[in-house]
Amino acid sequence: MSTDVWGKNRRNPKMSEVIARELANHIVNAKLAEGSVLPTEKEMIESFDVGRSTIREALRLLEVRNVITLRPGPGGGPVVRRPLPEDLGEALTLILQFEDASLEDVMEARRALEPTIARLAATRISDADLDAMEASIGIILEDPKPEVFQEQNQVFHSTLSKAAHSVVLQVFLSSLGSIADGIAGGVTYSSRRYVAAAHAHARIVEALRVGDGSLAERMMREHLDEAYRYWHKKHRYLVSRPVVWRR
């Protein structure tokens, strides 16, 4: 990939790679839904006029990238799937493990991304999304238990993340979320902390309601900084935990 950075020195792609790319483009351009059945291996051999092993390699390339699934057995074959934002988490986790990254690094990146997301969302978010975020706050305050908080906290942050309409930042944040939860997902807090978090969420929603991007950014930063300070004080051992690939 590195020789590719300036668009030069691009090596000649293998035929299987060319075919994999064509199939991916076809799925996107024809807007094929998840579960759509693609032509069989045999049909592809004929239409691309290449050997079986080339088609198999192309399909395998797409399978490991979550673009298709290969149903086994007779009558089986390639079926459309979509590579999901969550899929990035796995590739990222492996790289981070090799780079000796810790939960601290993941938290630092989140603190860089999510305030910007809050700022962008201020002018882009719908009333329905704001209502959904407000509802999640109400549910936490009514019953500040770990399971309730974890679920509603997820609703709050993922609704906001989608509302920023910045697909790249959303994908990045979602991959960080799955890594952080993998490391520290089981940790619980006192109900007092869940209530405090809900109030921080409410201040963010207020800023979004009036469309004040810089206020929303600042409120999100304060919310994350507060969580960061707490973790450093109470869960230092977790913060330095390494990122480890799981599957």
Added chain:
Amino acid sequence: MSTDVWGKNRRNPKMSEVIARELANHIVNAKLAEGSVLPTEKEMIESFDVGRSTIREALRLLEVRNVITLRPGPGGGPVVRRPLPEDLGEALTLILQFEDASLEDVMEARRALEPTIARLAATRISDADLDAMEASIGIILEDPKPEVFQEQNQVFHSTLSKAAHSVVLQVFLSSLGSIADGIAGGVTYSSRRYVAAAHAHARIVEALRVGDGSLAERMMREHLDEAYRYWHKKHRYLVSRPVVWRR
């Protein structure tokens, strides 16, 4: 992966996945260098006490994630490789293609990330890195040609990105760089624009020299905003170009 988000509902991993994870952990913990030869398939069958197909699946899992390469032929076998930050670009590109993202989305994410990187770098960067960045500016000013700029611009931004010592942000930014270059790598500008960019770089270095994080952040933001405005004015067709997976 999505059932994994809260650390519950984790499905039972397949034996090949367990072995793949153990091998990855071993490579990291034993600090095996790139090119190190791993035990042969036959030795792994014995030491893990599983069948050939399970070991093959585990090795294949690691190969597609760039953790090993499989040398073909007799005397061949698994050899250590490292998953590189650049590898994330490919996974991200595919997701973005399915999400109908454009170069505009990639640029927006870069404008969110790189000012933060400049702020973090202000207190972490070494004199040697600052000297390298300054040297890259001098080379551009001396000979403001496209090839010179592209190379030295890359030196400037990647030196800064590493100097922030935030491995996650560095990985994210590098994946955005490879996507943007893939779309717009061939575009060239007038030498006047290269000189202006070099001066913007110089203002960032000045802020970093005095350790002023918020100034460095602001200078980087202005630099990127300026580029963004220019692109919108002069290369609108490029900005809306879709992200397309290439291999």
